[in-house]
Amino acid sequence: MKIAIVSGKAEGPTKLNAFDNALSDAGIGDVNLIKVSSMLAGNTEIEELPKLKAGSMVNCVLSEITSDNPGDTITAVIAVAIGEKLGCVVETNGINKKESELIIEAQNMVKYMMDKRSVEIKDMITESSTATVENIASVVGSVIYLEDEIIEG
Amino acid sequence: MKIAIVSGKAEGPTKLNAFDNALSDAGIGDVNLIKVSSMLAGNTEIEELPKLKAGSMVNCVLSEITSDNPGDTITAVIAVAIGEKLGCVVETNGINKKESELIIEAQNMVKYMMDKRSVEIKDMITESSTATVENIASVVGSVIYLEDEIIEG
Amino acid sequence: MKIAIVSGKAEGPTKLNAFDNALSDAGIGDVNLIKVSSMLAGNTEIEELPKLKAGSMVNCVLSEITSDNPGDTITAVIAVAIGEKLGCVVETNGINKKESELIIEAQNMVKYMMDKRSVEIKDMITESSTATVENIASVVGSVIYLEDEIIEG
Numbered sequence: 001m002k003i004a005i006v007s008g009k010a011e012g013p014t015k016l017n018a019f020d021n022a023l024s025d026a027g028i029g030d031v032n033l034i035k036v037s038s039m040l041a042g043n044t045e046i047e048e049l050p051k052l053k054a055g056s057m058v059n060c061v062l063s064e065i066t067s068d069n070p071g072d073t074i075t076a077v078i079a080v081a082i083g084e085k086l087g088c089v090v091e092t093n094g095i096n097k098k099e100s101e102l103i104i105e106a107q108n109m110v111k112y113m114m115d116k117r118s119v120e121i122k123d124m125i126t127e128s129s130t131a132t133v134e135n136i137a138s139v140v141g142s143v144i145y146l147e148d149e150i151i152e153g
Numbered sequence: 154m155k156i157a158i159v160s161g162k163a164e165g166p167t168k169l170n171a172f173d174n175a176l177s178d179a180g181i182g183d184v185n186l187i188k189v190s191s192m193l194a195g196n197t198e199i200e201e202l203p204k205l206k207a208g209s210m211v212n213c214v215l216s217e218i219t220s221d222n223p224g225d226t227i228t229a230v231i232a233v234a235i236g237e238k239l240g241c242v243v244e245t246n247g248i249n250k251k252e253s254e255l256i257i258e259a260q261n262m263v264k265y266m267m268d269k270r271s272v273e274i275k276d277m278i279t280e281s282s283t284a285t286v287e288n289i290a291s292v293v294g295s296v297i298y299l300e301d302e303i304i305e306g
Numbered sequence: 307m308k309i310a311i312v313s314g315k316a317e318g319p320t321k322l323n324a325f326d327n328a329l330s331d332a333g334i335g336d337v338n339l340i341k342v343s344s345m346l347a348g349n350t351e352i353e354e355l356p357k358l359k360a361g362s363m364v365n366c367v368l369s370e371i372t373s374d375n376p377g378d379t380i381t382a383v384i385a386v387a388i389g390e391k392l393g394c395v396v397e398t399n400g401i402n403k404k405e406s407e408l409i410i411e412a413q414n415m416v417k418y419m420m421d422k423r424s425v426e427i428k429d430m431i432t433e434s435s436t437a438t439v440e441n442i443a444s445v446v447g448s449v450i451y452l453e454d455e456i457i458e459g
Binding site: 042117 | 318335
Binding site: 165166167169170173174176177182183184185186187206207208209210 | 307340341342343344345346347348350365391392393396398411415418419422423451
């Protein structure tokens with residue numbers, strides 16, 4: 001299994017458009033995201049996000065938060081733990097919470113998940129995106145499951 | 154890529170059953186809907202909804218709203234923009250909002266999405282469903298992604 | 307079409323971890339769950355849950371409820387009706403509601419769905435999970451769609 005870990009942030013004229021702009025900023029704006037519940041196969045490899053085919057169906061774990069309250073600080077976090085037998089992903093987000101605390105929360109949750117499954121963590125990756133809302137803003141973090149048929153070229 | 158654009162509305166004895174009846178009214182009651190995030194491939198073709206195989210897994214964009222407050226006017230809207238390189242879908246809905254205003258909102262959001270991607274709109278289609286709630290009612294609008302394996306016959 | 311019907315319950319240090327532990331208790335903690343909208347093909351067969359491949363993409367209907375309010379009784383219910391032409395699934399859940407009443411509600415909703423489609427019920431199966439919250443707890447019930455590529459072996 002191969003995955004890419006991405007994040008993005010953007011303002012927009014509506015909440016939907018701010019969210020859509022944040023997805024584009026993360027490089028995943030032109031595909032259909034299908035949300036899945038966050039498990040990885042054993043020895044999952046992490047790659048750079050390739051160019052994806054427009055309109056293709058892409059499995060992902062998505063962390064997102066959108067706010068139209070100017071001055072809010074919004075943060076989306078993804079924590080990924082890789083193991084030999086399997087891996088786990090945790091997504092969390094917050095409004096007006098410290099990015100560093102949200103990252104620690106996510107890391108603790110994913111560590112607990114690996115512990116519970118008695119799988120040693122070989123690698124842990126955290127990705128986060130934070131923004132202070134000007135008018136309407138959105139931040140996203142995502143794990144993209146890379147399958148051959150969604151990759152352009 | 155081929156899609157069908159459908160809508161439906163219905164009353165029912167519970168919210169779940171009203172929603173299920175509205176899906177049946179739209180012709181998509183006997184399949185499993187998997188919600189995706191609203192992008193289309195280039196030059197997507199729009200077709201009449203064919204007969205779908207019962208129980209098949211069908212990717213869709215879904216706009217739906219259900220209310221058990223008699224007298225409410227509920228409206229679900231889908232706006233689809235087709236372009237050469239890609240297309241976009243917006244879904245929105247509202248309670249006691251004018252159908253015409255919701256349609257314009259959806260069209261503006263989808264135009265903005267296409268603009269942001271620098272893709273010219275070759276065709277724009279809007280579908281909406283509205284109802285005044287008697288007891289418990291649901292309205293739905295949907296873009297159904299048509300793949301060979303979900304079509305009966 | 308083949309399905310398995312499972313349920314689980316667990317406590318955990320966070321809501322996310324309680325939910326994850328409940329999925330593991332149900333035997334579906336190591337896969338990616340993709341939620342679908344609850345229709346079955348004709349003459350669907352019910353099987354024991356096989357060992358699933360870690361990280362595989364698994365279509366399911368999921369009933370879940372998680373609470374961090376000690377003393378709450380939480381219940382998740384799945385009702386499955388099998389017919390010759392198609393089948394239906396209903397999921398419901400509740401806090402501090404009688405399990406027996408939630409089961410009857412779910413059964414009534416799924417009977418109504420089959421009636422509306424003029425399909426005779428050949429078999430009806432109900433699965434439920436209930437727990438009283440100590441600190442943070444989650445209960446789940448699920449219909450897992452079994453496809454060859456998700457089964458280990």
